[in-house]
Amino acid sequence: MTGTRDGSPDRNGLRADEAFECPDCGARWYYTRHRCPDCGEREAATVELGVGELVAATRVEVTPADVRSPNRLGVAAFGDVRLVAQIDGSDVDVGDRVAFDGAYALREGDERREPRLTAADESDA
Ligand SMILES: [Zn+2]
Numbered sequence: 807m808t809g810t811r812d813g814s815p816d817r818n819g820l821r822a823d824e825a826f827e828c829p830d831c832g833a834r835w836y837y838t839r840h841r842c843p844d845c846g847e848r849e850a851a852t853v854e855l856g857v858g859e860l861v862a863a864t865r866v867e868v869t870p871a872d873v874r875s876p877n878r879l880g881v882a883a884f885g886d887v888r889l890v891a892q893i894d895g896s897d898v899d900v901g902d903r904v905a906f907d908g909a910y911a912l913r914e915g916d917e918r919r920e921p922r923l924t925a926a927d928e929s930d931a
Pocket residue numbers: 828829830831832833842843844845846847
């Protein structure tokens with residue numbers, strides 16, 4: 807799904823698997839910016855990210871009481887778009903293909919939702 811929207815909505819306005827795309831130069835980015843990082847355009851469309859690659863991963867053993875432990879986190883690349891996400895499952899490693907597995911609240915009661923990644927089902931790719 808692609809739509810045009812103002813370049814400055816809260817991240818909550820987008821699904822976890824969507825990124826912004828500049829309608830002018832085609833640059834893509836994940837986290838809310840008020841302008842295109844490449845050309846300064848103020849409008850932004852949205853695009854689905856699909857399947858990416860896990861490029862870094864870590865495992866946090868000691869977490870606050872209301873955050874899961876251990877908490878696996880990773881950096882995933884979807885083309886030029888990179889983002890930090892929680893990893894679902896212990897069998898996903900750097901270099902693996904990953905897809906979005908929805909979003910979660912880090913803490914109960916949080917309104918903010920963070921993306922979660924899982925191993926990609928390559929039959930969809
Ligand atoms: Zn641009």
